[in-house]
Structure formats: C-alpha cells, structure tokens
Amino acid sequence: MTKKTDNKHAVKHHLHPFSDNAQLKKHGVRMMVKAKGIYVYDSEGNEIIDGMAGLWCVNIGYGQKKLAKIAEKQMEVLPFYNTFFKTTHPAVIRLSEKLVEITPRNFNHVFYTNSGSESVDTMIRMVRHYWSSVGHPNKKIIIGRWNGYHGSTLGGASLGGMKSMHEQGDLPIANIVHIDQPWYYGLADDNESEEEFGIRAANWLEEKILALGADKIAAFVGEPIQGAGGVIIPPTTYWPRIEEICKKYNILLVADEVICGYGRTGNWFGFETLGFTPDIFTTAKGLSSGYLPIGAVLVNDKVTEGLLAGGEFNHGFTYSGHPVAAAVAYENLNILDKKNIIEKVRTKTGPYLRKRWQETFSKFKYVADIRSEGLMCGFTLVKNRETRELFDDFGSTGLICRDIFFKNNLIFRACGDHMVAAPPLIISKKEIDNMLAIASA
Ligand code: PLP
Secondary structure, X not given: OOOOOOOHHHHOOOOOOOOOHHHHHHHOOOOEEEEEXXXXXXXXXXXXXXXXXXXXXXXXXXXXHHHHHHHHHHHHHOOOOOOOOOOOOHHHXXXXXXXXXXXXXXXXXXXXXXXXXXXXXHHHHHHHHHHHHOOOOOOOEEEEEOOOOOOOOHHHHHHOOOHHHHHOOOOOOOOEEEEOOOOHHHHXXXXXXXXXXXXXXXXXXXXXXXXXXXXXXXXXXXXXXXXXXXXXXXXXXXXXXXXXXXXXXXXXXXXXXXXXXXXXXXXXXHHHHHOOOOOEEEEOHHHOOOOOOOEEEEEEHHHHHHHHHOOOOOOOOOOOOOHHHHHHHHHHHHHHHHOOHHHHHHHHHHXXXXXXXXHHHOOOOOEEEEEEEOOEEEEEEEEEOOOOXXXXXXXXXXXXXXXXXXXXXXXXXXXXXXXXEOOOOOOOHHHHHHHHHHHOO
C-alpha cells in the first residue's frame, strides 16, 4: 500500500491534461520520480507496476541506457535542423529507411510529426489534398467511429467518437461523420455469432457511404483495435469486410496505429494482426517508446503518387523529423527488432497474458467480456453478466476500480467501465503473474 501522497504544491501552476484540475488542487497528485523496466517509482519510494506502459507507449520499457546515449550524441552533433526548404539530415534518413524496412507491402514514404494527434491531423489534410490532386475535390468527408480515439487536436478530437470531447469546443469540425463501433459484447443481437456481427458492423460503413454518396467520401479511419475506447477487439470478419467496402466505393482506408503500432498486438502493426491493408497509417507513441515525442504517417505508393502530382503540400511542423527524436526512434526500432521483442509478444507473453487474464478475472461476478490481443487487454464491469446489463453511471465503477489498483501500486486504466492494461512489451511471464496477483488481491 502507498503512504499518503498529496503533493499539492505540484499542481499549483500546472493545468493537467484530461484531469479535473480543481480536484487535483484539492487532493494533490502522485509524483513519479524514476522508472526501470516495467516499474515506476514515486516520490515516497513506492514501486509501482506500470500496466499501461505510460500512456500505451513505453514499448521497450524504462531505463534503456542506449537511448539516452544516442540522444546525448545526437544533441552534441546536430541538436536541431529542420526538414523544410530543401534540407535534411542523416538521422531522419536512417529512420525513414528503417520504417520502410519494417513496413510490409508498398509503403515507401513517411511524413513526420510530434504526436499521435498531429499524425491524425496530418492524415486528414493529406487525404483531402490527395483527392483534390487526383481530380476529386468533392471527396472530403472522413468517416470515423463512435468511441474511437484519435487525439486531442481539432481534427483528432473530431474524428474520434468521444462525445464528451465533442461537447467541449464545438466539435466535430465540418465533413467528419461517425458510424458505430464493432463491440460484439455490447452491440450484438441475441443469437448473433461474432462473425455475423463483424460483417453487420462493417456494413454500417456501406450504409453511411450510400446515405452520403461515395463521391463525397474521402476515407474511413479506425484503430485496428480501439485502445482508449476500452480495448475493443473487432470480430475477425470486420476489417476484411471494411477493406472490401473501401475498395468497392473508391475510399481510402486509414489505420490509426498510434497504440497498435510497433509491436503492441504481436506484429509490427495492428493491421497485420487484424488482417487488412490500409492506404495510410498514422503512428506515434511506440515509435520512440515515448522516450521523445515523435510521430510518423506512412503512405502507400498510390497515395504518394497522387500527392506528388498535387505540387507543394502546405503542411508541416518545425519539429517534423527532429534529429534527436529521429535518432532515438531509430535505435528504439532496432532494439525491438534485434531483441525479437515483438516475436516474443506474439508467441510467448501475449498468449500467456491472454490465458492468465482470463483465469484471473473470470471468477469475478461483475466482470464480463474478458479480452486480449498481444499485450493489450481489457474486461468490462457489468451489473449483470447474463443479461449484459451495464452499470447505470457508465464509468464511475471503473474509476473506483482503477483507484484501488493504483493504491495497491498497479497502474491499469478505466475507459468508462472497461478496465484495460497494456504493459511494456518487455514484461516477463513472472511479471505478468505479479501484476495479476495485485489486480486480483
Ligand atoms: N490516435 C490514437 C489511436 C491514440 O490512442 C492516441 C492517443 O492515445 C492518439 C491518436 C493521440 O496521440 P497523442 O496523445 O500523442 O497526440
């Protein structure tokens, strides 16, 4: 158990993201001071299992000294130069080559950003610019999903399907629409199989396209597995059918790989695990394992060709392809690659977590829909397992549960009443056991 922790002084001047700052001022926060492997340590010396890899990002775990050394060296040699206006630098070239090497099929081009939200906004602008460049300027509408998450910028928050975010700031922006999520447990009809539901949920896309007109639709965007929505794993029939629909109506298919990318599901990218091929995919987080902010949008040859035909793309960030972040990301990918970390997720720790996650939580009366893929997993707190009835105030039970874990030095996350975990990819079987022992104590 932790000792009393308030640190009220720590929130005197800082407005925290996704927080009720008035509450933080009253009750204080927990101060994290160091980290190693899968553990973070607070200012009172508690060792905490980070079952969320920070914010789903510290894929190679904390304390990888090699990354610190690479950052130091790059800072000394070339701390900054931009990639605008006919310039580049070796760090960003190396990273681009590495990304193309690990990316299957015909992805040969990368656009750099500093975060997942910037990757998503970049993708939105890119998709619309692509369609105008190839002579379809009316193809502007982008379809996302309710309970999807695509970041906090105006574009990302609009495309995401979090109604609480839309309510703040007059969102969504124009030409963004949503269809429902492929959540079998919550949305399937009685007696409908997972496979049947997967097709029906994908067909909601076709219905939306027909309602709005394919000549107006630019792209469909989805996370291969919804992360912040509560680790919603679609049935195996879902993504192949989505891909078929996008092809049929000449609509770009975009995977938001900000969480699923770089090994989380047991392959480099989530679309490989879920069995589809996008035209564009957005990434961030695991690209540098969170050691520095960097994101990347990967673009296939067809879209690249259209973009090149459109002349200058008036878009970019001062820090697009930042040399220090690029050097660190390159080394991070090398570590993931050379140490076979992703293969271990696919063949060893992923299957082990799935088994242990099931065993651990199936004995609890209020737990249902126990699910996992690679090293991301979830379950839903429900009022009644048999009738699938949710608690009335969706989310409040989840927060209670999350806070109990946190008190017991375990970080899991509550996404409404979905409890989720996504530990660093270097977690061992023994550490999985320890994590679950705390969770079920
Ligand atoms: N897209 C997805 C799928 C995400 O999960 C997130 C963040 O969790 C984002 C985009 C936004 O990323 P960032 O917080 O780095 O802006």
